[in-house]
Amino acid sequence: MKLETYKKFVFASLLILGLTYSCTDLEIEETDSLISEGTGDTGFTGVTNPSSALNDLYNKVGGDFATQENMYSLSEVTSDELLVPTRGTDWGDNGVWRQLHTHTWTPDHAFVKGAWNNLNQNIFRASEIIETTSAETSTVAQAKFLRAFNMFFVMDLFGSVPFRGVDEGPEINPTVLTRPEAYSFIETDLTEAIAALPSVGPGVANVGTASQEAAKFLLAKLYLNGHVYKGTGTPDNADMQNVIDLVDEINASGFDIQEGYFQIFEPTDDTETILFLRSDLGARIWNSLHYNQNSPDNTGGGWNGFSTLAEFYDLFEGDPNTNYVGDGQEERRGFVPDAATANEQNLGIGYGFLIDLQYNEDGTPLTNRQNQPLVFQKEFPSLVGNGEAEGVRVIKYHPYDPTDEEDGVNSYRQHQIIFRYADAHLMKAEAMMRMGGNPTTMVNELRSLREDTPDLASVDEQTLLDERARELFIEFWRRNDLVRFGQFSAPWGLKEVSGDDNVNLFPIPATALLSNPNLVQNPGY
Structure with a gap:
């Protein structure tokens, strides 16, 4: 499904929050820090209803992270995990997806601009609360968490962070926090928020808003990447110990790794979900599936876009060329229901990585739009000139929702996991490794809960990075991990540009530079 078709999707009213298409319009906009109507000669008078404003901000953040553009594309499509090949004229979209894969984006790229605008607007709205x-x-504490959450991603993606005080009018150019200054700002916000947020345990009712545990998770993520954000280049032992201590505190609240990998991503209770966003999951479900793929309780079909590289698929244990039930694949690689098991599963669509011949829910082989067998092929000839079936497909949130069986309506639950304990568990293992310890036992502790996933004899940096890939695919962290491990600029399939670490930061959008002369473009752009 192309972008112009995507805008017509039934959930467009939510997804439109993140879309920005006028990538070449350099008209100055009030985007890098929203200016409130209550700011002016009389000064800031406060928001009328802080609790309502907070709820609106949660919805706004969830919408920003729901789309396939902006935050998701910058976090995942720029990595070795996902690519969006052009199939005939489908998914051409003036090259925006290909530019992300090949790291040839520019300061006027629509998704770079969209992510920048959304995140900075959220920071200002949180400041108003x-x-x-x-x-x-409690409302202020949650707003501080949301401000830190959005500022974290501005700092992570762009380095510099513009900041406008709520009393400053449009005649004042926002100050610009350097990356180390933003790091300290986020650390303070989170530390202050923890003191006033509730401490919660696992369960859907507890983890849809900020908690002490969610703030501690983000603080641990901040410390784990501290050597990147502070520019020291070497992890600090004190930061790594902070990661370990924070993860232990989260664990003491009842969060822990659990078995049943794909069940974690259903909107039911589990011990892993620390924070989920109010994000419609349509873009996580349909953008990878073929037009003729569907689930028993839905009409329509997929958008036939997002796929993964063969080399990413090969990180998982199992037969390199099939992924049918019983082929010996590890649990996290998922499965494709075949003729013998499709009806038994009552799913039609499998989980994880879909490859080779696909079947519907009654075991009938699916066909493409030319009425030929629908066989997902592992390799791509190039980023352009592809047919309908090139590429292994990726699905983690299934369109069939067992919680909707009573009314027969799939709600596309507002439940996108953004903080998960398995991530925290691996962060602790990494912190131990960077302090000179051996993370093998901890990594194997997680793997022992994933079926058909044998223990590793030893774990080094590359092995740990690969394990994070297997556990956390399409959860917004692949780019962040590659940067921290020094591999974001490395070559991978169909990526012609490599070795330029300037791409570790995205460019400041051209419109932002025009609107705020305090901003300085990142090196290399």
């Missing part, structure tokens, strides 16, 4: 004197302490 924080500076409202009538806001309750």
